[in-house]
Amino acid sequence: MTDIVLAQIGVGLIGQTVIEQVIEQRARWERDFGLRVIYRALIDASGGVACDEKNGYSNDELAAFVAHRRSGGRVATLPEEFGWTKRTAAEALTLTQPFGPVIAIDTAAGSTTAELLGSNLSNGGGAVLSNKAPLALPSSDPVAQLLWSESGFNGRTRYETTCGAGLPVISTVRSLLASGDDVTEVVGALSGTLGAIFTDVDAGKPFSQAVVDAKAAGFTEPDPRDDLSGLDVARKALILARNIGIPVELDQIEIENLVPDHLRETGVDDFLNSIDEVDAAIAQRADAARGKGARLKYVATVSAGMPIAVGLREIPLDTVLGSLTGPENIITIRSKRYAANPINITGPGAGAAVTAAGVVADTLELATTLSE
Numbered sequence: 001m002t003d004i005v006l007a008q009i010g011v012g013l014i015g016q017t018v019i020e021q022v023i024e025q026r027a028r029w030e031r032d033f034g035l036r037v038i039y040r041a042l043i044d045a046s047g048g049v050a051c052d053e054k055n056g057y058s059n060d061e062l063a064a065f066v067a068h069r070r071s072g073g074r075v076a077t078l079p080e081e082f083g084w085t086k087r088t089a090a091e092a093l094t095l096t097q098p099f100g101p102v103i104a105i106d107t108a109a110g111s112t113t114a115e116l117l118g119s120n121l122s123n124g125g126g127a128v129l130s131n132k133a134p135l136a137l138p139s140s141d142p143v144a145q146l147l148w149s150e151s152g153f154n155g156r157t158r159y160e161t162t163c164g165a166g167l168p169v170i171s172t173v174r175s176l177l178a179s180g181d182d183v184t185e186v187v188g189a190l191s192g193t194l195g196a197i198f199t200d201v202d203a204g205k206p207f208s209q210a211v212v213d214a215k216a217a218g219f220t221e222p223d224p225r226d227d228l229s230g231l232d233v234a235r236k237a238l239i240l241a242r243n244i245g246i247p248v249e250l251d252q253i254e255i256e257n258l259v260p261d262h263l264r265e266t267g268v269d270d271f272l273n274s275i276d277e278v279d280a281a282i283a284q285r286a287d288a289a290r291g292k293g294a295r296l297k298y299v300a301t302v303s304a305g306m307p308i309a310v311g312l313r314e315i316p317l318d319t320v321l322g323s324l325t326g327p328e329n330i331i332t333i334r335s336k337r338y339a340a341n342p343i344n345i346t347g348p349g350a351g352a353a354v355t356a357a358g359v360v361a362d363t364l365e366l367a368t369t370l371s372e
């Protein structure tokens, strides 16, 4: 029997869904694969809790924790009757180390989790991330160096869900590289939000209305500028580039920010009330694309020897990328062996169930590597 010792950093939508999938599946993994999942620490931005019981947190305890978070609670506000001692995140992680090697699952947001990941890797553990930010840190950062140095075939870093959620993008590229292929280009529509918005624009809807509708449908971040700035797509492009061995920093990526300069610092409502000022310019670009048998798409282009860029492009309708509509992601991978006919991976690039499942799959695979 192989023990998988977990410390989970980040227990929002994705983190909670990971816990629920573990609760649902762990008896089967134990029976069918000989893998026993032991939850030792749970960490959010307010602190952490750790468990030194032989089998870690029970399913009932994990379910109670998720219910607490779902009702708006945080680690710092766990009720006394839980009987869990509240600690700092670093303390909670340190308490897991004697039970290691520990897999730190980073389903948080932002780069402040990097220190925890670095400390866990330095202790011989592993890292599974859905959080892009630590991987997008400057390559001079010691944790970024550690994470990337462990990102190879048998390494201790796994990050499938950072680009395309549950879609097998990183693993496909990894398999190609491991087999000796040379990945020359990855082009992708990697933002479901921008996919939905520009499908509406293509159908004639004003850009501002498409943004408002995407927000109402729950496709955008609470502040839609987080999607429209292109930064999230740029982080994915950076991860794809480093994944195929192109050294790049975030500030070297050409990013088309769809938010006009003077609307970047205003309140969200002011922004939404003024965004119609770019409608005419975007409609003109959409018309021009249509005139050429193409449609506008917000695309990341990662190609060896070319500047890495994310922005609006005219994509011919007769290509797989151009035929895609709505919030689906599509990633086209060209390599030495797949030069004339590239590999296309398409499907939902966001969502709690598929992303959590990708995190869980990375964790199971990494546990097998760690136990070898």
Ligand SMILES: NC(=O)c1ccc[n+]([C@@H]2O[C@H](COP(=O)([O-])OP(=O)(O)OC[C@H]3O[C@@H](n4cnc5c(N)ncnc54)[C@H](OP(=O)(O)O)[C@@H]3O)[C@@H](O)[C@H]2O)c1
Residues within 6 Å of the ligand: 009, 010, 011, 012, 013, 014, 015, 043, 044, 045, 046, 074, 089, 107, 108, 109, 110, 112, 113, 130, 131, 132, 133, 161, 162, 165, 349, 350, 351, 352, 355
């Ligand atoms: N949603 C998707 O479909 C999807 C798909 C692929 C990848 N991702 C990525 O997965 C991550 C999680 O997404 P989500 O939708 O679950 O976000 P979320 O609901 O906002 O949850 C974020 C979680 O991170 C915690 N957190 C923030 N800073 C932290 C810190 N310094 N230390 C510990 N915990 C911290 C938050 O804690 P508090 O609640 O205490 O603030 C919260 O529990 C994000 O990085 C996202 O980009 C999401």
